[in-house]
Amino acid sequence: xxxxxxxxxxxxxxxxxxxxxxxxxxxxxxxxxxxxxxxxxxxxxxxxxxxxxxxxxxxxxxxxxxxxxxxxxxxxxxxxxxxxxxxxxxxxxxxxxxxxxx
Numbered sequence: 822x823x824x825x826x827x828x829x830x831x832x833x834x835x836x837x838x839x840x841x842x843x844x845x846x847x848x849x850x851x852x853x854x855x856x857x858x859x860x861x862x863x864x865x866x867x868x869x870x871x872x873x874x875x876x877x878x879x880x881x882x883x884x885x886x887x888x889x890x891x892x893x894x895x896x897x898x899x900x901x902x903x904x905x906x907x908x909x910x911x912x913x914x915x916x917x918x919x920x921x922x923x
Contacts, residue, residue, distance in 0.1 A: 822917055823879045825904040827891055828859060828872040834896050835873040841894055847887040848877035849920035880921050881906070 825848070829835040832855055839851035854874045861868055879887050888902055909917075 822907050822909045822914065823877075823881055823884050823904050824907050825877040825879055825884060825887055825891075825902065826874060827895070827900050827902045828857060828874050830870070830872060830896060832873050835875050838891060838894055839875055839877075842877055842879075842887055842890060845886075845890065846921050847883045847890060848879040849917045850878040852876045852878075878917060880917060883921050 827838070829838065832853070835853050835855075839848075839853055842848040842851060852875070854876075857872045857874045859868075859870050859872045861870075877887060884904060888904075891900060891902055
């Protein structure tokens with residue numbers, strides 16, 4: 822299982838991204854967490870924004886397509902997209918593969 826994470830400026834854009842990924846079967850699940858406080862360097866200044874984090878549960882086979890979908894639909898000029906492989910139960914792996922065609 823791959824956990825792929827990004828942040829959005831608001832709940833509506835996070836829902837749109839999550840819905841697109843789930844509808845396209847690029848992810849089996851998207852966990853949306855509002856209220857994240859982010860501090861970061863951007864264009865020569867330190868910014869502070871409240872964001873919404875999304876963690877997608879996907880497969881290695883779908884990772885590149887999901888990154889492309891997020892990059893295409895994301896409202897930010899530079900969406901920060903990260904991923905990591907995580908261990909899970911055999912039952913969860915079966916569910917993930919069934920829901921994503923993996």
